Amino acid sequence: MPASPAAVLFDAADTLFHNRGLADLFDGWERDGDPRLTRACLDAAIRTVGGRGLWPADSATGSQRRAAWTDFYRLAFLEAGHPPPAAAAYAADCAGQVVDPAAYRLFGDVPEVLDALDAQGLPLGIVSNFDPLIWPILDRLDLRRRFGAIVTSYDAGCYKPDPRIFRIATDRLGVPAEDVLFVGDSPYSDVGGAAAAGMTAVLVDRTGAHPDFAGPRVTDLRALLHHHPGAERG
Template identity: 35%
Template sequence: MTIKGVLFDFSGTLFRAEPTESWLRAVLRDADLTLPERELTEAADALEAVGALPGGVVAPRLPEGSEDLWRRRDSSAEGHRVMYTAISRQVRLPDARLHDALYDRHMLPAAWWPYPDTAEVLDALCERGVAVGVVSNIGWDLRPVFREHGLDRYVGAYVLSYEHGIQKPDPRLFATACDALGIAPEDTLMVGDDRRADGGAAALGCAVHFVDHLPASQRPEGLRPVLDLVG
């Protein structure tokens, strides 16, 4: 097989969300609110425990009756916001408006850090003439994140679930990305951290490679094996 195109997941693959505590600190700062350090740490821990940070690694604790919305959360921007702010509201914060502010914060480029080898790998793929796409289950436009970090120039297509009303592992989302890049599925490699969602590309005939969803400092070279797979 000759790989002519590589599709990447976003969160946990190319980028990592900021830690929950810095997420909360930033929102409190912007709201001109302060909490005693112990209370701030406790609130951050509670948000972490319920999985309130979109893109985090903790399995969310769902509010009662929200299971159906959770299953289809990435198919619309509205559903994504409603779901994650409902998860966040399980934690008491000093101002109820902070829950929406937390959601808004997580969409900012400053809330996302590329993995140490992201730029290197994307640049190497483009140098080899390999097309690059991003396929993400997400409820908001991540393009500004790539632009802010100087990585947009490497990406030939963004296929985002909320824009198509389709979520991974549905093969149609991967097919849309392959069509956008002009690459046949059998010549495409999908790289992601979720074996169920990203593994759906295999049903289309794509090769699949998984990475670990770890903090950036613990995964300095997790993407480099992709270059060996491409050859």
């Protein structure tokens, strides 16, 4: 583990857990043989729409959340070349999975890593661009009790990579930022934001999506327990 941190902070989605229901939808569509429904095509469309600043804002209620994600995915399916009626239908299916706490699953390495860190007496926290949906997800996955600080963009009023959201977490844990390890799956929001806040930052790249990432990178959280992957610090 890098530099014997005094605390460890994690991103949430696609670091600790993932949406299995959404993945199953995408896998099923890819088997249909329509090139506009391949995972590569849909991922590219989602990145394009998100890159226009159209990611859904945090929502206070389930109905707002479903509407926002339906509209986002509708734009993504239109971007992928689907006609409006099909785009609307696919989008409704995707949004239904996003807003369902039961659709989320822990990654297999997470319990072992959290147990090991807890055994070392390290304070743990989460910093996530998430709205109140995170609470039923954490409860279903039995994660809430494991973390001494859980900071969401909804509560903080700012989003990663803004350094302020990271500092709220370190303040709650009572640990200086320079003594904290942050682990997340986004080079920009997680590694970049944590480094800007003065933390050591490590990218978890489970699917090999960032082979050219120049900073410290692991493909399994258990690697943090067994060797020094390097460090990027602001």
